[in-house]
Amino acid sequence: MRTRLDPSRRRAAIAEAVGRVLSRGGPDALGLREVAAEAGVTTGAIQHHFTTKDGMLLFTLEHHGRRLVERLSARAGSAPQPAPPRRVLRAIAMELLPLDEERAVEARMAAAFTIRAAANPELAVIFREQYALLHTLVADQFGRAGVPDADADARELLCLIEGLRTQRLLGEIGDDTIVAMVDRVLDRLEPNALPG
Amino acid sequence: MRTRLDPSRRRAAIAEAVGRVLSRGGPDALGLREVAAEAGVTTGAIQHHFTTKDGMLLFTLEHHGRRLVERLSARAGSAPQPAPPRRVLRAIAMELLPLDEERAVEARMAAAFTIRAAANPELAVIFREQYALLHTLVADQFGRAGVPDADADARELLCLIEGLRTQRLLGEIGDDTIVAMVDRVLDRLEPNALPG
DNA sequence: TCCACTACATTACGACTGTAACGCAATGAG
């Protein structure tokens, strides 16, 4: 028997394992035994904490979404309050884009959940909730920058980021292209701000 | 026994069925029996034409990609030669975006293949080849419009379209938002062209 | 007409799937 663990910790650990499995092997590799092995537990443990596979996936999406939003909020909220919006937006973009392996795993996992959500309303709800949070977060920064239509600018930036994630994980573009594109867009959206 | 059919026609029909199944039920629904039922054949027929499931998927991706590129080329090539680039680009965008059910099926299918490609180099190659064709197609139009960096503009537009597809199929944005965003971007990228 | 061949259909099989059922050790309350 392995170390006994706080249930929420164990659920989190399993959710992380789901992400790695999904990221590594694609949708066909997502089996309970595979996840269990990745998490270092047995299928019995998974069954105990989630009862069903769909429940596990639902929690996994919530878990990762929560973590991501927290990270982004920290980026937006830290520093002496009047941090330049451009810098905050750039930080948010970098946090979302798959520029290191950890973010790449997140991106691949998100993509895997995306199609499931397209055929599963429960998952789609989670996505929309998280997107709403993200949108207000970004739109606030555009608002602070004084652009005429902060909502539209926020939608466009998030949209571009989504596209960059997808194209990057297909190898259609490289890391340098990603960064260049983000800067290009930020320069245009807020031309009066100081560079950096 | 069903009607005997030209092999390439049969393969195409099966590929279409794969797209519909993938679009409708997500990755878990993609079984040979499901595809066979959708195509109105037996698993034996599928096996005869593709021998393996992966082969079937590979062909499916190629098939749909080919069709899409042909449609787009037709859009770009038709009309008395000097059709305004803005109009051509808009037509291309509309052809790519899930504004009707047929394109929505294509978008969901593409998303489903995307994650598979992330873990399957053979599929990724197909994606990259098709993306290259698409890129030159779009970049040509930007070139004709006389923008300073046609490549970057093409990448950005395609990137935005990719993001719009994803967000649309999650229900995060609506059809009107999609069209508005495309026009917004086209207005900015090529401000000197005539409207329409 | 005969024959090789193609285009399927049918059946069968072993591997693998998610989940139910059961067992048991550790833990906290009394």
Next chain:
DNA sequence: CTCATTGCGTTACAGTCGTAATGTAGTGGA
């Protein structure tokens, strides 16, 4: 200490998976 409860591990099972094997009807050439 006792004891119910929680947190797993183990085993079993029915169903589904992709694929191999085999059969057969239709087809085009000689």
